Amino acid sequence: MVGPVSADSLGTDVAISVHGMTKSFGDVHALAGVDLAVATGTVLGLLGPNGAGKTTLVRILTTLLKPDAGSATVAGFDVVREATVLRERIGLAGQYAAVDENLTGLENLTMVGRLYGMPRHVAKARGKELLERFDLVDAAGRVMKTYSGGMRRRLDLAAALVAKPPVLFLDEPTTGLDPRSRLSLWEVIEGLVSEGTTVLLTTQYLDEADRLADTIAVIDHGKVIAEGTSDELKDRVGGERLEVRLDEGSDPAIALEALAPMSDEPPQIEDGLVKLSVRHRSGTIVEAVHRLSEAGVGVDDLALRRPTLDDVFLGLTGHVAEERADDEAQADSVAA
Amino acid sequence: MRRLVSDTLVIAERNLVRLPRAPELLIAFTVQPIMFVLLFRYVFGGAIKVPNGSYADFLIPGIVVQNIAFGGFVTAIGLNEDVHKGLIDRFRSLPMARPAVLAGRTLADIVTNFLSVIVLVVTGLIIGFSFHTSVLDAIVGVALLLLFGYAFSWVFAFVGLLTSSPESANSVAFIAVFPLTFISSAFVPVSSMPSVLRAFAKVNPFTITVDAVRHLWIGYPAAGNNIWGAAVWSVVIMAVFAPLAVARYRRMAARGG
Numbered sequence: 001m002v003g004p005v006s007a008d009s010l011g012t013d014v015a016i017s018v019h020g021m022t023k024s025f026g027d028v029h030a031l032a033g034v035d036l037a038v039a040t041g042t043v044l045g046l047l048g049p050n051g052a053g054k055t056t057l058v059r060i061l062t063t064l065l066k067p068d069a070g071s072a073t074v075a076g077f078d079v080v081r082e083a084t085v086l087r088e089r090i091g092l093a094g095q096y097a098a099v100d101e102n103l104t105g106l107e108n109l110t111m112v113g114r115l116y117g118m119p120r121h122v123a124k125a126r127g128k129e130l131l132e133r134f135d136l137v138d139a140a141g142r143v144m145k146t147y148s149g150g151m152r153r154r155l156d157l158a159a160a161l162v163a164k165p166p167v168l169f170l171d172e173p174t175t176g177l178d179p180r181s182r183l184s185l186w187e188v189i190e191g192l193v194s195e196g197t198t199v200l201l202t203t204q205y206l207d208e209a210d211r212l213a214d215t216i217a218v219i220d221h222g223k224v225i226a227e228g229t230s231d232e233l234k235d236r237v238g239g240e241r242l243e244v245r246l247d248e249g250s251d252p253a254i255a256l257e258a259l260a261p262m263s264d265e266p267p268q269i270e271d272g273l274v275k276l277s278v279r280h281r282s283g284t285i286v287e288a289v290h291r292l293s294e295a296g297v298g299v300d301d302l303a304l305r306r307p308t309l310d311d312v313f314l315g316l317t318g319h320v321a322e323e324r325a326d327d328e329a330q331a332d333s334v335a336a
Numbered sequence: 337m338r339r340l341v342s343d344t345l346v347i348a349e350r351n352l353v354r355l356p357r358a359p360e361l362l363i364a365f366t367v368q369p370i371m372f373v374l375l376f377r378y379v380f381g382g383a384i385k386v387p388n389g390s391y392a393d394f395l396i397p398g399i400v401v402q403n404i405a406f407g408g409f410v411t412a413i414g415l416n417e418d419v420h421k422g423l424i425d426r427f428r429s430l431p432m433a434r435p436a437v438l439a440g441r442t443l444a445d446i447v448t449n450f451l452s453v454i455v456l457v458v459t460g461l462i463i464g465f466s467f468h469t470s471v472l473d474a475i476v477g478v479a480l481l482l483l484f485g486y487a488f489s490w491v492f493a494f495v496g497l498l499t500s501s502p503e504s505a506n507s508v509a510f511i512a513v514f515p516l517t518f519i520s521s522a523f524v525p526v527s528s529m530p531s532v533l534r535a536f537a538k539v540n541p542f543t544i545t546v547d548a549v550r551h552l553w554i555g556y557p558a559a560g561n562n563i564w565g566a567a568v569w570s571v572v573i574m575a576v577f578a579p580l581a582v583a584r585y586r587r588m589a590a591r592g593g
Contacts, residue, residue: 116431
C-alpha cells in the first residue's frame with residue numbers, strides 16, 4: 001500500500017508534465033485542455049469513465065498520437081519534437097499494447113528487446129530475467145495464445161519493462177481481469193514503484209486508483225476536473241460520515257434533533273438510515289451513542305465511514321463512474 | 337539505416353517464426369496450391385487444348401504465378417491482426433525504425449513465397465512437368481516470380497491496413513485479385529477467350545508474367561519482350577502500392593489506429 005503523499009514531499013523533479021493539451025477526432029473533443037504534472041517516482045492515477053479522454057492522453061504521451069494543441073514532456077523530452085529519443089525511455093502496457101499470440105513469452109520479450117536495439121543475446125537474457133520476475137518461467141516456451149488473461153497482462157507489462165524505462169504508462173492494466181490476477185498485477189506494479197519508476201495509470205476502477213496512486217486526477221469530458229491525493233479528494237466531498245440505523249419504533253425526528261449539533265449540515269434520513277457528515281473522527285461514536293441514549297433513541301447499528309472514491313466521482317461529475325462505462329465505450333473506440 | 341535493416345530483419349524473423357504455428361496459413365501455403373495443381377491437371381486438363389507441349393508444362397508456370405500473387409495474403413491478414421490486436425501500437429511506442437514494420441512483413445513474404453514455389457514445382461515435376469531450358473533461365477524465372485510476389489505483398493499490405501478485420505481483408509483481396517488471375521493466360525490459352533476478355537487478358541500483368549515464366553522455364557515463345565514487361569509491371573505495381581501502404585500506415589499512426 002502506497003501511503004498518501006502530500007504535494008510538498010514530492011519534491012520538484014517532474015517526470016511528466018502536460019500543458020493545455022487538446023485533441024479532437026472530428027466533432028469529438030477527446031481532450032479539451034489538460035494540464036497535469038507527475039513527480040518523479042510517484043504514481044498518478046488517471047481516473048474517469050470510458051470516453052473521458054484517458055486513453056487519448058496516454059497515446060499522446062507515448063508518442064502514438066500528436067496533440068492538436070498544447071505541449072507535454074515526459075522524462076524531460078518533448079513528446080512531439082523528441083519522440084524518437086523519448087521512446088527509449090518509456091514503457092507502455094495495458095488494454096491496447098499487445099503481444100504476438102503466435103510467439104512464445106520469451107520470443108515476444110526477445111523481439112521487443114531487439115527492437116530497442118539490444119543484441120540478440122542481451123535481449124534474450126533480459127527476457128529471461130523478466131519472465132522470472134513475473135513468475136512466468138514455466139510458460140516461457142509456450143505460445144501466448146495458451147496464456148490466461150492474467151498471464152498475458154503480466155507478459156504485456158514485462159514487455160513494457162524490457163528497456164528498464166524510468167516512466168511507465170499503464171492503460172487500464174487490470175480491465176477484464178479476475179480479482180486474483182488483479183491483485184497479483186497490483187503487487188507487481190507496487191514493486192516497480194518502490195524501485196523508483198514513475199507510473200501514469202489510467203483506470204475506471206476506483207479501488208485501483210485508491211490502492212496504487214499517490215495522486216489522482218479525475219478526468220471527464222476531456223478535462224481534469226479534480227486533482228489531489230485520494231484523501232484530499234475524499235475531503236472535498238465532505239469528511240467523515242456517521243451512519244446510524246435506529247431500532248424499530250424509535251422516532252427518527254428525535255434522533256435527528258439529538259445528532260444535529262454534531263454536524264455543520266442538517267442530518268438526513270435515507271431508507272431509515274440517519275446520515276450526517278461530522279467534523280472529526282475521534283470521539284464521534286462515543287458522542288453519538290451518548291446523545292442518542294440521552295434522547296431515549298434505540299440504536300440498531302452505527303458506523304463511521306470515509307467517503308469512497310465512488311462518492312468522490314459522484315460528487316464531482318454528478319454521475320457514477322462505472323455506470324457510464326458501457327455507453328461511452330463506443331465513443332472511445334471510435335476516438336481511439 | 338543500420339537500424340532499419342536490423343529492425344526489418346527482426347520483424348521478418350518474427351513473421352516467419354509464427355507461421356508454422358498458424359496451421360490455417362500453412363495449409364493455405366501448401367495444401368491449397370497442390371490441390372489446385374491436381375484439379376487443373378486432372379479435371380480440366382483433358383479438355384484444355386494448349387498450342388504445343390503438354391498441359392502440365394503449360395499449367396505449372398501459370399499456377400505458380402497465381403499462387404505467388406496470393407502469397408501476400410499472409411501480409412494482409414497479418415498486418416490487419418497486428419493493427420486490431422494492438423501490436424502495431426507496441427511497435428510504434430518502441431524506438432525502432434518505423435518503416436521496418438511493413439518492410440519486415442513483406443520481406444518475410446519473399447521467404448514463404450520461395451517455399452511455395454518449391455512446393456509447386458516439386459508437385460509439378462511429379463505430375464509430368466519438366467524444365468526445357470537452361471538452369472540460368474530457370475533461376476531468372478524464379479527471381480522474376482519473387483519480384484512479382486513482392487510487388488503483390490505491397491498490394492496486400494495496403495489491403496490489410498485498409499480493411500476493418502482479417503476476414504474482410506481476406507475477402508477484399510480475394511475478390512480483387514482472383515478474377516485477375518483467371519482472366520489471363522495462367523490456365524488456358526488467351527486465344528480461347530471471347531474478344532473482350534482476350535483484349536483484357538493480353539495486357540493483364542498476370543498474362544505477361546505467366547508468359548515470361550513459361551518462356552524461361554519451358555521455352556514457350558515469348559510474345560514481345562515479356563521478361564522485361566513482367567519486371568516493369570512488378571516495379572510499377574510496387575511503385576503504386578508501396579507508397580499507398582506506407583501513407584496509410586502513417587495516417588493510421590496520426591489517427592491513432
